[in-house]
Amino acid sequence: MNDHEHGPARFPWPPVIYLAAIAIAATLGVFHPLPWFGPPFADILFAIGWLLIVGFVFIDIQAMRTLYRAGTAILPTRSADALVTSGPFAISRNPIYLGNSMLLAGIALVSGNVWFIGLLIVAAFLTQKLAIEPEERHLEMRFGKKYRDYRKRVRRWF
Numbered sequence: 001m002n003d004h005e006h007g008p009a010r011f012p013w014p015p016v017i018y019l020a021a022i023a024i025a026a027t028l029g030v031f032h033p034l035p036w037f038g039p040p041f042a043d044i045l046f047a048i049g050w051l052l053i054v055g056f057v058f059i060d061i062q063a064m065r066t067l068y069r070a071g072t073a074i075l076p077t078r079s080a081d082a083l084v085t086s087g088p089f090a091i092s093r094n095p096i097y098l099g100n101s102m103l104l105a106g107i108a109l110v111s112g113n114v115w116f117i118g119l120l121i122v123a124a125f126l127t128q129k130l131a132i133e134p135e136e137r138h139l140e141m142r143f144g145k146k147y148r149d150y151r152k153r154v155r156r157w158f
Contacts, residue, residue: 008138012076013130018100021119022107029113034110049109050100059099063088076131083143085150092158093136093151097127101157124157132156 035043066087067074073081088095101124108116139147 004011008076008079008131008135010064010077014076014097014100017123017126017130018104021104021123025108025113025115025119029032029111032115034114036114042112045109045112049106052106052109056099056103056106059088059095059102063095063099068109076135080139080142083139083146083150085154088104093154093156094132097124097132098126098157128156142153 037045064074066084066089070082070084073079073082092098101120104116104120104123108114108120136151140151
């Protein structure tokens with residue numbers, strides 16, 4: 001197997017990181033709840049939270065469909081067969097991870113659980129270090145100048 005056939009990671013960190021963040025934030029919210037805003041601001045945040053959750057669903061579905069149509073891997077442990085720069089990937093180099101972060105922010109606003117915000121920051125940092133940076137190295141090695149040009153045009157997160 002040559003270097004291009006290896007995926008960027010051996011372990012699917014992002015889903016594990018975000019699911020762990022949800023579990024930890026929910027647990028902390030039950031056992032150590034933190035203060036939250038009262039009405040009417042809490043009601044506005046609740047509505048914004050649902051918009052973020054709907055945005056997560058839309059972005060993730062569109063990103064996965066775009067990857068599928070391009071005939072390349074969706075799983076973070078697989079090698080990329082194509083450099084996808086259309087659809088949500090024209091706005092963010094990591095729309096699925098952006099969507100996952102939107103989900104955590106949305107849950108925070110809907111539930112009024114501040115712990116989700118703190119764990120969102122931790123999850124985004126860990127995802128960048130354990131998944132995004134290795135993926136970027138993989139894509140640069142695999143696609144060279146084409147990827148470097150894409151990286152200059154499109155931001156990492158949004």
